[in-house]
Amino acid sequence: MSTSHSPPPSSAAPDASRWKSILHHDLPASLVVFLIAIPLSLGIAAASGAPLIAGLVAAVVGGVVAGALGGSALQVSGPAAGLTVVVAGLVSQFGWPATAAITCAAGLVQILLGVTKIGRLALSLSPAVVHGMLAGIGVTIAVQQLHVVLGGQAQSSLIANLAALPGRLVAHHPHSVLIGVLTVAILLAWPRLPKVKVVPAPLVAVVAVTALAAVSMPDVTRVNLPGQPLQELIPPALPEGTPWAIVAAVLTVALVASVESLLSAVAVDKLHNGKRADLDRELVGQGAANAVSGALGGMPVTGVIVRSSTNVAAGAKSRASAILHGIWIAAFVLAAGSMLELIPMAALAGVLLVTGLRLVQMAHIRTLRRHDELLVYVVTAGGVAVLGLAEGVLIGLALALGRVLYRLAKATVTATEENGEWTVRIRGTLVFLGVASLVRTLRSIPAGAHVRIELSVDHLDHAAYEAIEDWRRGHIARGGSVDLNRMAFRAALRPDSARRLLPWQPQVIAEPDHRVSMLDGIRAFEEAADQIRPMLAKLAAEGQRPTQLFITCADSRIVPNMITTTGPGDQFCVRNVGNLVPPNGSNSNSVDAAIEYAVEVLGVSSIVVCGHSHCGAAAAALKGDAPGGTGLQNWLRHLEPSVRRAVGMPDVVDPATGSTLSPADKLSVANVGVQLTNLRSFPCVRKAEAEGRLELIGIWFDIGAAAARLVLDRDPYLVRADEELATAGRRSAR
Template identity: 85%
Template sequence: MSTSHPPPASSSVPERSTWRSVLHHDVPASLVVFLIAIPLSLGIAAASGAPLIAGLVAAVVGGVVAGALGGSPLQVSGPAAGLTVVVAGLVGQFGWAATAGITCAAGLLQILLGVTRVGRLALSLSPAVVHGMLAGIGVTIAVQQLHVVLGGKAQSSLIANLGALPAQLVAHHPHSVLVGVLTVAILLTWPRLPKVKMVPAPLVAVVAVTALAAAFLTDVTRVDLPEQPLKELVLPAVPDGAPIEIITAVLTVALVASVESLLSAVAVDKLHRGKRSNLDRELIGQGAANAVSGALGGMPVTGVIVRSSTNVAAGARSRASAILHGIWIAAFVLAAGAMLELIPMAALAGVLLVTGLRLVQLAHIRTLRKHDELLVYVVTAAGVAVLGLADGVLIGLALAIVRVLYRLARATVTTTEEDGLWTIRIRGTLVFLGVASLVRTLRSIPEAARVRVDLDVHHLDHAAYEAIEDWRRGHLARGGSVELNRVAFRAAMRSDPARRLLPWHPQVVAEPDQRVSMLDGIREFEASADPIRPMLAKLAADGQRPAQLFITCADSRIVPNLITTTGPGDQFCVRNVGNLVPPKGSNSSSVDAAIEYAVDVLGVKSIVVCGHSHCGAAAAALEANAPAGTGLQNWLRHLEPSLRRAVGLPDIVDPATGVKLSPADKLSVANVGVQLANLRSFACVREAEDEGRLELIGLWFDLRAAAARLVLDREPYLVRADEELATAGSSFKR
């Protein structure tokens, strides 16, 4: 990818862990994460009813063990707010020693899930259920910690905490309230201050209120750690209870910790420019950390997005940062643990109060509302908050499954009549549950009528097929006529995924004499265009605002919107033979006008030059067989700089297959680089790029593999587009 402006600070690039990189990037990042991890770990332990030292043990083990063995190099693990409610329930039911034993067993189960490669199935959970679970946990934590901020003690459930809140408000604990309110105020205002975001807000809040309390407030409850932490560790014990209760506890810890860790790993992948996480390995690393943490008397461990995002923002480049942060915590607790005992508990409660509220994210609510999943989110959150984690998640899952089944079994069947032609439109998924409604609609068609069946369904089962066929035969027998698209009918019976992806798929696979005409295609488009008509009408009224100028070849096999998954209004396209951009002043007015209009008038954010394999223009330029004196020969002369560049390049290898490209494909790759350089002959492009308003991107599409590659200005010259962030600012810079 080509860009003349640097990537954002939060988009760090993992690289090989050399000593220089570790010292320059990972050590500073680990210190930042270490400073934020201590107050969070203590607060989560206090909120869970666990020994405070157990939270620190989990932070150390999460950093060292999960950091070393996990599959997400920049993820930081430790005790997480998402498990607070679960751990608190286990401590109340089994005691702390047994909870540590459950944590150890849950870790072993996670390792098993990772080894058998079924751990990634945790990501199949409905996002509405997952975010609803986190929201319910967040509300529970916030209400619970509000009691501590007010100087009291948290109750065992959300209902009990809400019931006791009036009395807590009446109670008089001014010093604790001052500490808690000041902590919350700093947490909310610090990130809004300019040029201080690199210093974590929790660290600033806890240090500030601790200093205030040490100087002026002597009667606040403070952190109480054992004088000899290693001797005070509680070894795990076998839980005393019914087997089903113990198994449920282990499964709950394992599944919640796994889901939270994997979701965090996926979120961290979006923050940095590097190789995507290996989710199975990450689950093994998390399991190993939980097994070790439980064996040492520590809390459950998960990947934590707060610490992980801080790690990326601080400039970490490898897993060394996560490992070192755990080592710093261990060294600090052993050497200077007395300093932690100056921290007021109300300060930690303030940190947890804000953390809990941030688990309820408005962005998730807006997204789920847009996709009609808000009901599942609300029910799950309410269930977790009121009934408990397991019951709430099960209720949410049940509701999500019911809604999916309803949608899968739902088909819309409508009939219209115009000039004696009855049109039956069938949309959705047509299975046996909808056959009764379908048959009623079909039987409402008058006998001997002319009928056209417009079928656009994702799946058609045998019961629905027989219902339509039986009606069709009967209608024909009674003197009527039926027009039915047999290709669409058969594709729906097969649940053909290619047809769902490509509505024109039958034209591709059919024999030449079976191809529908252009007019038939237009008729099919207009008949099925209702879903996109409002969008097109809005585009017509508002005008176009594309984000990208896409310059590609006129080759009929290249479909820009298909390979970039874009739609109307997203791309401003220029197509010509060989995807050429003649330098400014080459008398190519059409290309010049398109570039200047896109940059100066439309204000596009990026320009993509897309070449492709099996390019006829590249082959013609190599063989010099364009007819003499023709417009084609004159146009292909613009490929001569690309020919010279291709000669000077070493062999280019496809990044996925390792196969050396043919001479024509090598030329088409080199040609992309030359056209990017030609773009900079336009003053408007240079100016926009220099100001950081425009990005130039080289792309090469492999027709045979149906895969896009990014074009670089150095070896390996091609990288897979799904790993494009692995190489920052690399292609064809000036």
């Protein structure tokens, strides 16, 4: 296999290596995140109507507590733009001390969600609703902060802000407008300049306009922090209001913060090839951070994708970066808080205006449009912006659910007549909601006609089943005839009965005659082959053009197309006991011929050697118990180089579970590497690889875990496929 694959960092690195990594990677990254977190935290607090110190408290607690306890090592938490509208509403309704108490209670709810292992259910929300919610929040923030940029105060709602905007435009606040416009211009232009992206754009914008304001604009409104931050924190107080209003407020903060944090954690996982996030633990960490932040008088905390992506881009390797960034914020506020009071409020408003607009992402809109979900997105965004967060999300969820029910009720049922024979085609998902349309179509067929029903549905419920059966019996009683694929009919009613059509699922053979069972399987395949028949006909006409030669074991539990998610025509496959490739010149005619034909005639671009766990050939080679003088014993002699290699290898560890492989599984991993070496003994393989036309790949399939690992030619020997794909993606991007 190509040596371009790099092993992931070892989880068993000594303390000295960990400290070296922290100093070389996490410490510099934490400083970058710290610099971007200061202006964002102040701006979000100002936009929410919270004390500015509350935003800094949330940034410190989010970094230290969520960073230490959360399930995503590289996610950075703090006050987030997505909660700005929620917090502003709570402050208006309950006041700030009560809002802090609500934040604390919401944190306890998040901890409960994480402990009960239901945190991942938050990801079941429709992406159209989630992105629509963020877009609605973004528009609301942008319009609010536009008022501040123009030198005024934001109103309580989007409608009020829009109504007051004409008057604000004619007001005379040139210094505030200049600062806001310059801030926005720098934020938009800075990332486009070459070789300066390492310095965060918000930091550059805020520092530049602050310096300008200090020199020539003494009258602009600036940040106002308490002189003694620790003594002037506002403690939480019990909210006054109806129990329903208080519970609704707590649940709103908990759910919105949870969804935003989990979505951010999933997005961060796509940016690096380290350990994946534990989403339930992440909820516990976020809940602990919110409980502490609320208790200290701070704002709600969530995972923040802006800071998290900056953290990854700056080279962070562990959670130490997030923790350190929180420590730097605390130290800066306590030691140099007066410097923050030089920042104009219009500069923070400019930062928040751009941040809000960036919550409306064109990539999401294009994706949702392709999947016909744009209406849900627009309605949710409009509802959040005009009516409020909870109302907008509920309307979006109701619309998304309604569209699902509509689609269920709109199974395609057509009836056509040709030469006196009627054909009824039923497609989609047929449930009780579509029974009325189904019955109406069936009753349009004349009595006494011959009818053929083509059923291609992924599911039908009992109401639909009875409707078809009742019509069929009635039509026959009136002198007609009905051809119906009974096996497909039963399979659609009970999806588990369709498992015979999926050859990789184990079949329980009740009949003693296995030949009869095989014939039943062939019949079932032919009756259900309508959907793939056109594709196979095209392959038959055009010939095979596979891109891959797949060499694997004859073991009945290995299904190459299932492992690689490929279909007919994609793979040229060679199977033998032990997935062996005897070296060129060993007179293994069948394997030699397949390799030469695949490379020279079919022109495949890759050759994959796939070993697997619980391999009988590997176990037999270790025990040496193959019957003497047999073809099996002669064949297993080709495993001897693999046995010698396995003896000299260190223990092989599964990268996902951390468990050490058994001797037989270790041998099967070593065997993959030896077969890749043997492949290069073929001149056609060496030539194609040297010319860049061919790649050799080794994989090892863990049958029990249903997981494929990539095989390296060096320690740690096995890596997860998703980690290697992420590494390859970053290499190709460079």
